[in-house]
Amino acid sequence: MNKTACLFPALLAAFITAFLWLGLSRWAYDRQVIMFPLLVGLPTVLLCLYLVAGGKTVSNGNSPAPADTDRMGKDFANFFWLVAVVPVMAVFGLPLGTIVYLVVFLKLRGESWLLALGLTAGIMLFVYVVFVLTLQIPLPPGLLGR
């Protein structure tokens, strides 16, 4: 079993355990309130530990192969390209941030100026018609717009 495949259930177990522990000790929830989280949390933690402890051995052939791990690395590289939209929108706001992000994303990915600007204009027109005109949703201005 590779590291990521072990680390993931370990993190899940830690996440659930932390909340259960806080619920029992720091927040001292009533028995009625904490009962269900305990009922679902404890078996999940045990199953996670089973996965971590190597109950699932390499021999069953279900563990991710090195090629899968490479693919996961590429996936997360692409994921961070997408996550970049969050800080851009936080700074420029939702409408302007979308324009900046789309143009930069498409240009850095090797698309032509014509395609980058044309696609961005098309998307912004769609956003304007659907979200602003039809649904009348106020779009946040971002840090620069305040």
Place this chain on the structure above:
Amino acid sequence: MLDSLLAAMTLIADGPVAVTALIGICIGLLFGVLPGLSGLTTLAIAMPFIYGMEPMMGLSFLLAAHASVYTGGAVTAILLGIPGAPANAATIIDGFALQQKGQGAYAVGAALMASGMGGIVSAAVLALALPVLHPFVMAFGSPEIFLLALTGIVSVAVLGQGEPIKGLVAAGLGLFFSVFGYHRISGVPRFWMGSEYLLDGIRLIPLVLGLFAVPEIVSLAGEGHLENRKKNVTLNTCDLWRGAMAVIKRPVLFIKSVLIGIMVGVIPGVGGETAPFLAYAAAKNKAGEFPGPGRIEGVIAPESSNNAKEAGALVPTLALGIPGSAAMTLLLGGFLIMGLEPGPDFLESHLDLAMALAIILAATNLVAALLMAPLSLFVAKLAGIRGQLLAPVLLVLIVFGAYSSDKNTMDVLLVFIFGSLGLLMKRLNYSRPALILGFILGPIIETYLYISLTAYGLHFLLRPISLTLALVLITALVWGLLKKSNLFGSGDLQS
């Protein structure tokens, strides 16, 4: 039953339900044609748009968008050898072979007729089944609903795709996510960490978008410059019509495939992609002598079952509140957004709405097939759009969709947090539908468990229906674990 049918017709005729359903069909066909975007992704992306709509409008929009995905996907499967949705994969074997023999239009005609008719017949079965099921499900009390919901989650976790233990972990995580925010019984806020946002718990929309849409967009973004998918294809109306007639000439194959679709759809956890392959296998067995691919039966069987399975999956979703497929799990989320809780009480109070959804499903299948026939050639060319261009477009859609659902930028941030969880789950083979189902059914399970324990103590397990459901639950659990043989470490059991 006639009263319910008339009430259902009134619901559909009242307001712009037909228009929203038509928009849903167009979106579904488009997403069906675009490779890599399944019915699940379509539902996830469409879901934020139903906020503020009337229940009938919102649910029609979601159902129409989802049900038409497979009709669009069949065209690209046949003409380009690219399944628009995973459930169209079985159609490629014979459909693409027919296209290579110059009979693409013949195959497309058969696929559209099989899809449309399959959807209509199965929707009629659904409309007939709901009133019949009504008195049966009314015998269910709190203990039975609790056990039924638990059985549904366990079935999806262990019988669905992926490894059973990981499926159970995913379901457990979904249940745990559902406990954040106000406790339904005492009103005490749980695990909110002083954040007002968490007082109402984790929101469904960011969770759904993160788990189902973000991983697909990441895959699309990674595609880069693919080889040109466009191929020279020509279609003529005569061949399309001849293909449609081929379905009429094979009633036994058609009915058998539709029944397989409905049966697979009804069983929670079996997975929508199974039905077309089972129908295909059944068609092959019947005419075992025919050699190699390129037979029209190999197109009719999977496409008939493909659309039929959606009506089958709606039966347990509407009657019991237990989704028959992963997509129905998201549709169940749509019901909750609309303030409706499917299950025995739902059939009692909203039988007209349930019947209206069956009619919408039938109409969607018909309209989608009729729309695709003249547009096939043009629409198939959309499959040539590069993933690198689609990814930012879809990203903008989910960002604006997540924000517009609650007008809260925190939702946008959570889309990406759950997106990283979805990516890991996808790559490490954890069941994402099981997580969503656990999340949606968590509050129901907690409430009915509390009522059952308060009213009957642990004796609630000894009620006849409860006992039967408990046995079904244990059987599903043991069978799922044995079938995939992960606990026991021996591959022999799999055979």
